[in-house]
Amino acid sequence: MCGISGIYNWESENQVDRNVLVEMTNTLYHRGPDDSAFYIHKNLGFGFRRLSIIDLINGKQPFFSPDRSVILICNGEIFNYKELRKELIAKGHVFTSDCDVEVILYLYLEYGVGLLNKLNGQFAFALFDANKQELFLARDHFGICPLFYSVSENAFLFGSEIKAILKYPYITKNVDLTGLDQVFSFPANVCPTTLFEGIKSLKPGHYAVVKNKQVRIEEYWDLEYPDKSQPTSTKPETYYVEQLEELLLQSVKYRLNADVPVGFYLSGGLDSSVIGSLIRHVQGESSRSFSICFPEKEDQGINERKFQRIMSGYLKSEHKEIEFNWLEIDKKLNDVIYFSEAPLKETYNVCSLALSDRVRQEKVKVILSGEGADELFGGYAGYKFDYQRSNTPTDKDLDHLLEDQIRQNLWGDPDFTYERNEYDFKDTKTSLYSNRLNELYESFDCLKQPAIDHSKIKGRHIFHQRSYVDFKLRLAGHLIADHGDRMTLANHVEGRYPFLDVNLVEFVKHLPTDMKLNGMIEKYILKQLAYKYVPEEIISREKFGFVAPGSSQLLKSNSEWVNDIMSYERIKRQGYFNPDNIERLKKLYRRDDFILNPPYDDDLLIIILTFNILLETFGLPSL
Template sequence: MCGIIGLVVAPGQQPPDAGVGRAMNDAIRHRGPDDEGYYRDARVLLGMRRLAIIDIAGGHQPMSADGGRIQLVFNGEIYNYRELRAELQALGREFHSASDSEVVAQAFAEWGERCFARLDGMFALAVWDRRTQTLVLARDRFGEKPLFYAHDDARLLFASELKALIEVPGLRRELDPAALRSYVRYGYVPTPASIFASVRKLPPGCYLRCSDGRIAVERYYTLDFGRRQAIGAADAEQRLAELLDRAVHSRMVADVPFGAFLSGGLDSSTVVALMTRHSSQRVRTYSIGFKEAAYNELSDARRVAEHLGTDHHELVVEPDAVGLLEQLVWYLDEPFADSSAVPTFLVSQLARTQVAMVLTGDAGDETFAGYTRYLRFLALQRLGPLKASVALAARAGASLVGGSFGYRLRGVAERMRMPFPDSYLGSVAMSRPGTVRDLLGAAVRDGYEDPLHALARGGSARHSMLDRIVELDFGSYLPDDILVKVDRMAMANSLEGRVPFLDPAVVEFVVSLPENLRVRHGRGKHILRRVAERWLPADVLAKPKQGFAIPLGQWFRGPLRPLAEDVLASRAFRERGLIDPAAARACLDDHLAGRADRGESLWLVLSLELWARRFLDAAPRA
């Protein structure tokens, strides 16, 4: 696991500055505290920070192939690197280390861009071909590892994190108004945009080729939701059990101590159960909880740990909410309003005291259709023409009930009147359309087309409605929210996180199954529950989904209230023009009075303002 940086200049430009490369690399030191390395010539500069996990002694980068023709910097892990190494050796390629990064370098030298589709793993990488004077960037299938880039007529810059690009003199830091509007709507900035108009994100499953100062982005992988296989339930369960076992086992390869996050829910418990099958020692597991009972799953995690015999570690935290928010803003790079980043950061911090790598249960909801919002949406779709009448009744009920429950009920009524995809995206979004218009400052309020509409149009209307909404989440919510949170919060603590549920063979198999093996009797993850019966007790299988949340509502009436009051009253906030001060104040007043739970909106506003102070107000490098 590493962080990578670099730049390539167009022909005729001044050679890259070594000092700039070091400044970029220093900005992401937390991603790789064990080592650093550079390659530089008249056209290109490549750099990396290394967190040593495999072949600690021999995995120094940049890695080369073909006598130095190929130069590679690589962030991630390749789980089938041993099989690829054997194949490449049979083709006559010689290896000088036991690292997966050398396998990637040799694979590119042998197969070019075709090698990316053969890599089973998580990665973001850059390859410089000295002979053709071509730079290639690539990102894994589902977006586990990040990669930002900026391009103009003179140069192409790239880095694992946005903060490294800011170290480059001359990088423009003007906000992208459309990205800001997306942030207020969803709580994150959807790919390929970034919060800065001059910077883009390379989409998952894509590579970028830069030659003679020109760039082109190509897709090498698309998850196929149109394939259906005829398979019986028993055969499907047996096949899934084998695929999950292989996925977990392959992600346990490491030359350092490792463990797992354990919440006590179905997803993380299944991963840990499979880890125990392949470990000669007790698996180390980590959980955190809050003092508020509704946000504390420690007893659930403890029961699973006892059942599986893990070496379990837990912590009840009463964090400094203000200090954490300011710290997380730096590590998250862009405005990011998913407050579950807080417990993810804290459990990563706990795990890093003992291990350098963990397996997680993330992506189980997307892969196995487990989100409650999927089931609610499908249930509403089944109402057909009755939806309009039910929406009217919900709206009337909201007026009668009032308070926070009435506020939520109005949101349900609003979504029921929307056409697809807004009818679904409303359940993913952090802010309703009306709230977005109210919160945004006048200068950035108008002229917005939701980028997730384009994503929905790119899918197939012939697919089932379940496939269409899962496809939407694989296209944006998973890579831009869930995986951003996992990567940045783990890497903030120099910890590697691996996600077995994103094994391509597992994902492709599950989405090809008949829908009644994925969702049945109003519950998602049907086949996962059936398979997990082999390893887990019944109470884990029956446990309602809780989510990795924090008590935002209470915090904004307690420790976060002074910060919210100070920010909303500050001159910088009022003059910045990104958020309407009166609308933000109304959110706080509604929340404090109990008229509505506006914790998420307030977290969104605070996160944006603290981000702006850190990334906009600080002077750029000369």
């Protein structure tokens, strides 16, 4: 992957300032240390940082159409580019490189924005059509590659990360209070909202057309689960397993294509073990694997080393264990927030950063990972809870009815429960907010706004409702964002996710739900496939939810900088939170007998701590 940035001034005579464009683009050095390029023509400027993965010599960007009227920069990979390339060559197009993303240019010449329906990949690109005087931007189906934008009085700005846009001299830095409120209520920010006022994230499966000082956002793909009125497929189980195997093998094969070394993460769980085994099947040999483990006795409850070693031994992979000591958290947390550009709800991104750092040291540039399987096949506890609730009718009191109203706002369905009772939690949130923030609360309350497109879960099976919301909130907003893309690219490593293949997802969404959650057996069909590739000990092990030490441990460590950033005086001066209530929480969290039970309990102080780091890191103002 790479890093892209750009400026499109509204007035054609307003020349783009090269120094500004260079500064914006160089904030993305970590995403592309191998090369840089800049294109400026009058009021348009494109900046590019390259991480060389395919066609190391000739794959430099921007790419230009033969008459140079169309200019392209792209962050990402097009996995089906070889098939598309053959099709385009047959139509008479002549390529200048063997780089995968060059196909976008010629697909645009053939199909316009319809090109998006032909791509299988992870991408965020910007394309300028000089004949139309039109800027066209798009983001992949699942939001693997980030793309942020801002509309100012003078220009349209975009970048792979927010920090690039913040370098534009006329940007005013302010906290988006709805973004802050979302972090407390949801797994992460809900796209297009960010923590930065006036800076938006282009939604997954969407494109933008910028022309005549107008920005038009359109959807080209979404995870459209069948509604209950559609007939359910009744093919034999073996058919589904065979189809899943074929699609996963193709997905892995696509994602192994690179002109640089490729490895994979091995957690010791089912998802990464399946991916590792399929890599070995495709290549005829195993690849390099990487795992996080914990040397301290007190961490053995979260240590998966035993299963990692079983699986790496089974695969005969060249395995690297990264022993992580939690004393390193306070040294790394600032870096994590710089790359994440958002507060966090837990600290395990520090492990992800350490893991990608070791991958970089081993000179591996591409890593495959198992994200997406839990959301596709029902791997979280919430899917089982839904199953139990559906068989247990409840009477509703007044509090239930008030909660129903919030759920109607968020999901369009008063009976859909996601992570918590938001009506009860609202009191907790507002008790943390300062008096000033509570005065403004009605203007930024995220519970009043739809969290998703209601039509996408209306009339769907409860399993599909949760899966859709998980894809939008947990996966796109967190797992392949601050936990995925940001933590791998921080160390010049590209993450690829075989479960997030559009052909695979299109198949899985039509599977009968009991192929995913069979009674109380989660990931049923994936487990049936896994018996062919993975030791039974891995398949039958209990689902493991990794829990990293949180704010309680940081406070008990009496770290000087943690004490400073969480001090009463600083909290009061910044004005976002109630310093007296934060002090009460700190006292509670420091008690020897205090225990949080994630994912059922929120680590409220880690959100506040990392939000305060965000303010300091990016120079955001006090309220």
